[in-house]
Amino acid sequence: MPELILGPAGEPGTELTIEAGDGSGTVRRSVLPGGIRVLTEAMPAQRSASIGAWVAVGSRDEHDGHHGSTHFLEHLLFKGTPRRTAMDIASAFDAVGGEANAATGKEHTCYYARVLDADLPMATDVILDMVTSALLDADELESERGVILEELAMNEDDPTDVAHERFAEAVFGQHALGRPIGGTAETIQAVPRDAVLAHYRRTYVPSELVITAAGGVDHDALCAQVLDAVTTGGWELPGGALPAARRHPGELKGIPGSGSALTVSRPTEQANVLLGGLGLVANDERRFTMTVLNAVLGGSMSSRLFQEVREKRGLAYSVYSFSSGYTDAGLFGLYAGCAPSKVGDVVAILDDQLRLLADEPVDAEELARGIGQVCGGLVLGLEDSGSRMSRLGRAEITLGELTTVEDNLDRIRAVTAEDVRALAADLVAQPRHLVVVGPFDDDVAARLLPA
Known part of the structure; x- marks a missing residue:
């Protein structure tokens, strides 16, 4: 279609x-x-x-x-x-x-x-x-x-x-x-x-x-x-008026060219850790690869981050990866909430898992599981009218295209292990930013920012 x-x-x-x-x-x-x-x-x-x-x-x-x-x-x-x-x-x-x-x-x-x-x-x-x-x-x-x-x-x-x-x-x-x-x-x-x-x-x-x-x-x-x-409501509707042009990418002024580390002191029982950087723009063709990458890396109980951080080491209750895309820039990050004494261990694991994904393609079973998760989530997420309504708005305002559910499923199923590895490598190559929020007296983020 x-x-x-x-x-x-x-x-x-x-x-x-x-x-x-x-x-x-x-x-x-x-x-x-x-x-x-x-x-x-x-x-x-x-x-x-x-x-x-x-x-x-x-x-x-x-x-x-x-x-x-x-x-x-x-x-x-x-x-x-x-x-x-x-x-x-x-x-x-x-x-x-x-x-x-x-x-x-x-x-x-x-x-x-x-x-x-x-x-x-x-x-x-x-x-x-x-x-x-x-x-x-x-x-x-x-x-x-x-x-x-x-x-x-x-x-x-x-x-x-x-x-x-x-x-x-x-x-x-x-x-x-x-x-x-x-x-x-x-x-x-x-x-x-x-x-x-x-x-x-x-x-x-x-x-x-x-x-x-x-x-x-x-x-x-x-x-x-x-x-x-x-x-x-009193709006005048001039004849022949066209819809406003869709937003076009502009010059990325003001975006840092190097990484950063920020520690925010808060009297909390837990530290909140975010590591990442720039991601994909909203209509990048690799957005389908990004959904699979997130599923493999941090999108479920079988994901690498969940298994390594929570199941094997018991370092966090909540751990995941995420991405968001806009017209001319995107965001990608890894999150975990952990004990303040374990921040160093958690940051190291977050960094290691992303680098591992960039170094070697995922195996066939892991890829199939990630694709299956994304496909199932897509279909189940469109079971109600609110999700369908929002999909239309995003298509019109942001993407500039509307595809059928089957088209999207085909694009997701076409993602390869090499696609995931290559995208992970691109993400690793971006300037790294680390934010840590918790009960710290020193600049813990500056000490732990991965090179």
């Missing part, structure tokens, strides 16, 4: 269709007036539906003086519109047993809901009322400023969150991807309402809006509901 290439797709009225070929239904993509994009995946026999309203704007897109605005908006859009109070928004979903929430990332923001299929028109209207007509009331903003500061304080009290945040800052350096998604206490305290309002007006526009839905959904009906909702 050929892939569906997702681009601006020309004038409003353009439509593309792909037959899933795996029994899950048909994916349709339409460009509406104003450049709004709507993608749906019909899932026969589903009585529920998930919908997401995406804007391809994240924390990396904030101007100086606006840092934290994207996450601030995520909160404020739930605080009311001219048609609805915050209580009206919350009770609309509670009254039908639905769920509504939002998520801010480094490159996008999504407002989403899961409801019964009969309640999808309501969910569409409420979410798009929020997106198009948020009041951003000054008093509500000040109240929510306190809520966000408490959220940031909560994260700072979680040593695992601290470790991951500092790790991203270390790897990406002064690049915008290194900034925390939620901002900092200082930036949230300092950002004025005018900056948040300017960020909202600049980025929440028809050409940036992507609507994705999956489950019991009728594509044509949803397109009509979207147009009605955004028109009611």
Whole structure:
């Protein structure tokens, strides 16, 4: 089954269709007036539906003086519109047993809901009322400023969150991807309402809006509901307007050219260790190899890290590898939580296991197990409408292509042992960054950073 290439797709009225070929239904993509994009995946026999309203704007897109605005908006859009109070928004979903929430990332923001299929028109209207007509009331903003500061304080009290945040800052350096998604206490305290309002007006526009839905959904009906909702919200939809161009890789300014070591002192019972560096960009063809590499190295109870660190030596309860990709850079890391006295042993094992993977191809049994884990996880992860809805958003905003589940399975099954070894070698060759969070008086990370 050929892939569906997702681009601006020309004038409003353009439509593309792909037959899933795996029994899950048909994916349709339409460009509406104003450049709004709507993608749906019909899932026969589903009585529920998930919908997401995406804007391809994240924390990396904030101007100086606006840092934290994207996450601030995520909160404020739930605080009311001219048609609805915050209580009206919350009770609309509670009254039908639905769920509504939002998520801010480094490159996008999504407002989403899961409801019964009969309640999808309501969910569409409420979410798009929020997106198009948020009041951003000054008093509500000040109240929510306190809520966000408490959220940031909560994260700072979680040593695992601290470790991951500092790790991203270390790897990406002064690049915008290194900034925390939620901002900092200082930036949230300092950002004025005018900056948040300017960020909202600049980025929440028809050409940036992507609507994705999956489950019991009728594509044509949803397109009509979207147009009605955004028109009611007061958006102008200029004829012939195209969707905003997909984000293109930029110059990687500010990313360190050498490794680093950081020790963060916290009065904890356990040390949190992160070792790694740059990974793959989001649409790198080797992303399928990366999923297999992670499965083999640190993605399951049979993985090398789990066996070496936890099962054989009892050094940690939680240990894993991870990766994340963005338009022009990616992150790869190894994590473990261990006793402070065992940090040296754990760092050495993390480093050794990655180097071993880079030195010798995995054997056939281990490769097959890793591929099987990834394939099974992919299929099981798409059993619900929310996962399908999110897949459409990622395809449209980040990847620029939508492939069937079978296409993805074929790509994963095509990964070879040499592919995994070569990617591991590339990861080892990147500048190394080590972050250790725990009850340390000295700079333990500087002593333990692998060469």
